[in-house]
Amino acid sequence: MAHNNSPVPIGLFYACLYPSALSPAPIGNQQAARVLTNTRSTTMEATMHPAIQLANDVRKALRQRSHIAIADFYELIGQPVPGAPPRFVVRMAGKAFFHVVDSRTGKVRGFRRNHNEACALARQLEEKE
Incomplete structure (x- = not known):
């Protein structure tokens, strides 16, 4: 039985199969045991789901268009574009x-x-x- 050592995200933790975590079965074969850790493997890269990335890109584009439209509106009425709110x-x-x-x-x-x-x-x- 081949074991995969790459971590699998489970909520806030990552499940990994470690050789030391394998326990012998009653018939002598090793059983796989999952160990939960809160650390990620250095080889594993965190990537965003494509659908979520697409939605974020769409929202970013709409936000930019909104800022452009607001600036155009203020230019039409001859008023300066309001600045950032006070900190x-x-x-x-x-x-x-x-x-x-x-x-x-x-x-x-x-x-x-x-x-x-x-x-x-x-x-x-x-x-x-």
Whole structure:
């Protein structure tokens, strides 16, 4: 019986047949035993299913066309294309208490008791980053 040592993905783990994992059967033949590991063989290459890759490519193309159409629309009405949203956002955290939150991570980067001071801190962090 030939054994395949290449790992087979099973959820988060990979099933491999190792010679040390083979146990003798009652009649003297070896039985195959699967060992679950969370490591991948160095020779095994992770590839995406072609259908998923195709869907991702289609979404990427549609996203690009959408950005082009939005830019064309703003050009028609004579307005500048809006830039990226601000990275640091001021959120109310209680009565007269404001958090300055990093919109990428969701972490609080500072706090102030006055809204104007919190906005100034957000601008300062924006310039710093």
